[in-house]
Amino acid sequence: MLFKTPLLDKPAPGWKRDLPGPNEPPSIEPYPPVLTNPPNHVDDVYLELARATVRTRGVGVWLAVFFLLLSIIPPFMWIAIFRTTGDIPSFVFHFFGLFAFIAPIWGGVYIWRMDTSAPRDEPIRFNRARRKVYVYRFRHNGLKPFSRSAWGAHPEVYDWDNLHAEACSIYGAMGSGGLIETVTLAVLEPGTRKVIDRFHFAHELQQGEMYWAMAQLFMQQGPQALPSFPRPPRDWNNEKIRFNLARRLAPKVHWPEAIDLESRSAPSMHD
Incomplete structure (x- = not known):
């Protein structure tokens, strides 16, 4: 069932x-030939689907290197001007030179970490026995591109009944460019339409809708x-990676x- 106006606040x-x-x-029937990945795991207790917030990996590391190389241009320009004229550059030159030095470093570190710090997979497990x-x-x-605590994988647990899927479409200036279509999952306050959290579920509307249907x-x-x-499930942790740094x-x-343990098991009498 599709809705013409947003259901959420x-x-x-x-x-x-x-x-x-x-x-x-479900609004659609899953069709395996058009899906990128089969489930990582499925049994009577839980279903695990592959997921990735970063769609394309491997380009960012080289873009980051380019950014970092750009950052060395201002110091060399300062040295060249001083050696040529013998004068110390003006305050305005220092200001813009400092910005031209810091911005590429900041951007380069961020792009590098986005490309290399994201896990090989960001799976999502649906536990039927616990409804979690x-x-x-x-x-x-x-x-905070240099922070350790602000970056990394942090598993979260939600109630199945409090999830809500939305199809989204935005225009992006970078990455895949043009129209970027995704399916996101919102976490609602129980019994309401108030969103308390939201996270990425899948790229492309058709695939995202099929994975949600699964x-x-x-x-x-x-x-x-x-x-x-x-196709058999992909072993994300032990796959052979040759050229993608x-x-x-x-x-x-x-x-x-x-x-x-909890996500792979059914509740016991003592839970």
Whole structure:
């Protein structure tokens, strides 16, 4: 079921339409041949889907190197002017020179970390027995490109019934350029339409809608409702990476032990 006006009090940026709720019938039937990746894992308890906030990896590292090389131009210009004229450049020259030195370093470090610090996969687990969703979220902060605490994977746990999927479409100046289509998941305050959190779910509307439909089918009916995939799951942590420097440097997926156990198991009598 599709809606013409946003259901949430604050729709996602670039909102295009709302997708069916967690316990509503899917709007589309998953078709494996058009999906980028098969599920990482599926059994009677949980379904794990691959996910990535950074769509293209490997270009940013070389762009970062270019930015860092740009940062050495102002010091060389200052030295060249001093040696040629013997005069100390003006305050205005210092101001703009300092900006031209800091900006490329700042941007280069940010682009480098975006390309290399994101995990090889950012999986999302749908636990049917617990009706919980476990998200391996990569968090980053462009205002703190040198910070350790502001960057890294931080698993989050949400209630399945509090999720809401939205199809979004925005124009981007970089990356894939032009129109960028994604599906995001909003976390709602129980019993309301108030958004308390939101995160990326999938690139491209058709794929995102199909992956959301897979999650719905699994949570509503179980693994038998999912289609079969011709390809085996991808081993993100141990895949052979030859030429993509960003993926070679990217950290492997490592769930905290307690969350890993909980997300893969059904509740016991003592829970």
